[in-house]
Amino acid sequence: MKRKEFLKTFGWLIALPYLLFAGLMVRKHRQVSSARIIRLKTPNADGIYFYDDVIMIQKDQKLKLFSSKCTHLGCRINKIENGQLVCPCHGSSFGENGEVISGPATTALTELTYKFDPEKKELITEV
Ligand code: FES
Structure with missing residues (x-):
């Protein structure tokens, strides 16, 4: 050959x-x-704030960001019932630290890291 x-x-x-x-x-x-970079205004008061892909929880001047994507099958978590974050699809509920309170989800919400931009008073995170 x-x-x-x-x-x-x-x-x-x-x-x-x-x-x-x-x-x-x-x-x-x-x-x-x-991955997308998202900029969010810092809240003026304690509370739970829903954005498209992010849930922001401020309590006692401590701030946490979570992905709003449910860890069961990925629906967007967008409501609170009895102080718990509730997925509208199959009813999983999560606590203020993202922990599972009731299923079918078995995994905590994904906590997002963020940086603070003091000039614009914004949080910068990635989802
Ligand atoms: S997708 Fe959230 S409970 Fe099923």
Whole structure:
């Protein structure tokens, strides 16, 4: 078999691992870069505040941010009942620290880290 025929026949087999690796890198990059940065005004008073993707809880001048995505199947948590965060889809409820109070969810809400921009008095977080 001549060199040209060999490359034509087995070239894809040689290139395949490199193509798979390149594909995985592109996919990983897309996952990393899909995070969105969100800026939120700091609240003036204690309370629970709902935004599209974030739940902000301020109590005794301590502030926590959680993803509003329910850990059961991903519905957006957007209401409070009896002081608990309640998912509208299947009724899971969560406490002020994101802990599960009742299922079907079994995992606490994802707490988000944030930075404070003192100039604009905004919180900056990523979801
Ligand atoms: S998606 Fe929230 S309880 Fe099912």
